[in-house]
Amino acid sequence: MDQKVRVRFAPSPTGGLHLGGVRTALYNYLFARQKGGDFILRIEDTDQSRYVPGAEQYILECLKWCGLTPDEGPEKDGGHGPYRQSERKALYSKYAQSLVEAGFAYYAFDTPRDLEAMRQGMKSAENPSPQYDQHTRNLMRNSLSLPEAEVQTLLENGTPHVIRFLMPDNEEVVFTDLIRGEVRFSTALLDDKVLLKADGMPTYHLAVVVDDHLMEISHIFRGEEWLASTPLHLLLWKRLGWENELPRWAHLPLILKPDGKGKLSKRDGERLGFPVYAMSWKDPKSGDEVKGFREIGFLPEAFVNMLALLGWNDGTEQEVFSLEELTEKFSIERVHKAGAKFNYEKAKWFNHEHIKQSPAEDLLPVFKEILQEKDVQADDTRLLTILRLIKERCTLLPDLWENSFFFFQRPATWDVESVQKKWTAEKRQFFGELSDQFSSIDPFTAAVFETSFKALA
């Protein structure tokens, strides 16, 4: 029997949900849906110093807006909760302790200053970032280097300490990444990562492994920035005795800056004039607000479609997909290995296509929302007619208004249907009449009006 597919999206509540984050959630979601599995949301808030109030709620809203509602999460218990790591704090130390007892981890009493001193002291041109590893751990204050009695005393006195993983001296760790194939690392180059922090909170490394196991996660799809720490995670799975329940890993390529180099960041959006967050995010500390794709006028289906195609395609020429189609056609093996530069023009093209393809009925609610802001009233029949005329010329949702406002400025005695009839009947003559009626409106608007009806005639 194959294990049930269970995947998770595990963001840190540190700010707005960025393009890359949404795409990670999306790939997880698509895979879960396609395999009849579960999609779980887990909040990774183990770093209290980086916690941002409101971020969790924001993440949830983003997922909902995108149509990627989790099957389990802080809002919906699926029997594997709690789904916030801060609420699972008590769980982790047990596992860390068991690793110490088994000789796979040890206590370390070094202060941040000690660590800094070691790094500064050992730093050289050949080794600019010395690690806490087999070469240095005996120089530090830990339960490996200190006499047992002293360790006991330190522990009993409540001396602040962490638990570090004891990285084997020279083992080869090999695993198969679903996207990259076989990847191998030598533990000789890896360091003794902190597992449990002095405040009793686990680090990411301990928490993911414990939680993924407890939550029975079968597949881990996450950003490429985690590839290098996968050997540690794999070792942890084994040392914790879960070797027979290993998940499958797939490391997703990064989304890069359109120009220059590096990962796409919030700054790039501001600099280049496009959103990087799914929805507007207001930093509670600075009060700065950054607009998101939703507020700029993207349809969630288009946003998700665009994201899906950034690093994946189904091998055909099709580019416009609904969420349902994506669910059906997605395959993790076809995800690219290389990072992709984000292209805002192409993103807008996706939105344009989705607006064009949407039935007027689907666009009606958004349209009415926009009209309400403009304080314009009209009955649905007329609105639908207008939508059918203008939607194909709209790229962003606000264009719905830009391309229709003149309909609401015409004399009240005119209705779309009769104007249309008139136009079809006596094209030329009508236009002259139209011009007179619209003498107060700028020529461009009048012309758009004309073209629109002509398209229909």
Place this chain on the structure above:
RNA sequence: GCCGCGUUGGUCAAGAGGUUAAGACGCCUCCCUUUCACGGAGGAAUCACGGGUUCGAGUCCCGUACGUGGUACCA
């Protein structure tokens, strides 16, 4: 520095030894249009470099270069 991952037009990309190397975005030209758009028809533009292997390499191997990630009591 070290380790990992990657490299097809400006961008997203198809391609899994033999192709005129798809398609899309953007750009340019033309058509449609009494103006803007939409739409239509064309066009320019690519296999990072160097060695192999092979009758034959974008596709396989090895180097180099470049990019990118990691190297935290952050995730």
